[in-house]
Amino acid sequence: MSRTQPFPRFDRLERAVHWSNATLFFVLIATGASLKVGSLATLVANRALVRSIHVYVGLLLPVPLLLGIVAPAGRQLRRDLGRFNRWTREEQRWWSPRTHHDARLGKFNPGQKLNAVFTGAAIVVMLMTGSIMRWPGPFSDSWRTGATFVHDSTWLVLLVVITGHIVIALRDFDSMRSMVRGWVPESWARRERPLWWAEIVTARGASAAAVGDVAAGVQQRLGEPGAGASEVAVGDGVEARAGDGRRGRDL
């Protein structure tokens, strides 16, 4: 069997959450910069409008993620959040240049986990400090100055982290494309994320009788989306089928 066939990684809901987040972050960084940085501030004609946009988009920022978490279709998202939480001893070897290539990884590498955890915490911190800045009434001057300081500092770190996220994504095209089309080539999964690959294959094997032939299992699962517990079936049967149709071209 060919190893370049589609191996579902992010379902439709996860991708929607990711790109909603990305869009909101982009608007917030742009409007925030134009309010804060003097040389840009003078370019902005309608300050009050930019400020309102920044505040309302800021309040929207946690919404896609929260909706995804509570949505019935968010089962894979919730499972991936659980993956961000659990850090194994084995994958910590990934951080060291010496053992970097030996580390056998699950669905996410430690850098991706840290990125996700940081970004999640940053959303909370920015929301908290931004609210103090916008509705300062009940807070002391010291808190207001502190909130401004934290908001500005976190913004700076976010700029670095998001830039890094994009740069690293651009260096692994297969991985980055999976946030667009939902799947990675199976060869990629097997090579880069062997534990995740094995986990999915085993899960499929458990429900598809043909343990030996993974591809057969895939085909079978694709025929009945929604059944079973594997990422293929639960995650995105429809997308995977679309990928199935493209397979000929991709090969």
Add this chain to the structure above:
Amino acid sequence: MTDAGTPIGRRVFLSLIGVGAAGVLVGGKVSAWLSDIASPVLSKDVSGLSAFLPIEGFRFYTVTGGFPNRAPVDYRLTVKGLVDKPFTLTYDEIRALPPTRLTKDFQCVTGWRVRNTHWTGVLLSDLLRRAGVQPTAKALRFSSFDGVYTESLTLEQARRQDVIVAYDLENKPLSSDHGGPVRLYVAPMYGYKSCKWLEAIEVVDRVVPGYWEDEGYDVDAWVGQSNGRDDPATST
């Protein structure tokens, strides 16, 4: 293979939020300290990149939608009202008057403070002497060419030696965002008294509260002694 991992992600997540909350509590002090150690370097920063740093600096306010723009050649300042000789000055005429330099902290009523700002301008009291204030006069009313903003000072306040009609900040012509080409700088009071985009000074017989004073800010806006704040004085 059986290592299911330790729930470190959640701990990191909560710790980061904790750091953020702690930052709110101590950030004001950290920020002031950073500004102090960074100011010798930043005063030489011509790139403007320091605006990205989380240290104290000017924040720009306008009560209209944007920053009003007026080129120095089109600029006029009028002194009128209860005076013997009302007059209007051009930008160049203002710059030709004897200059006064002030180096003071700039304190905003919303909490931020910029240390050691260098201002250059003309003493307001010089302009008043030139116009000849009449005996019935008690106060001044300032208006901005943004068409909306107004401010006030009593005559006594206006005659202080740390109140100027400013045209330079940090030895550079005032930019539009800072209230240029010409603004008021009332060193001992909160920033809102320092009317930006100054267009007219009217001598009147009583204090008429300005734009923010109508919104509840104190008319006598001494730094540290008004608006319920206890900041250190900026000018004595």
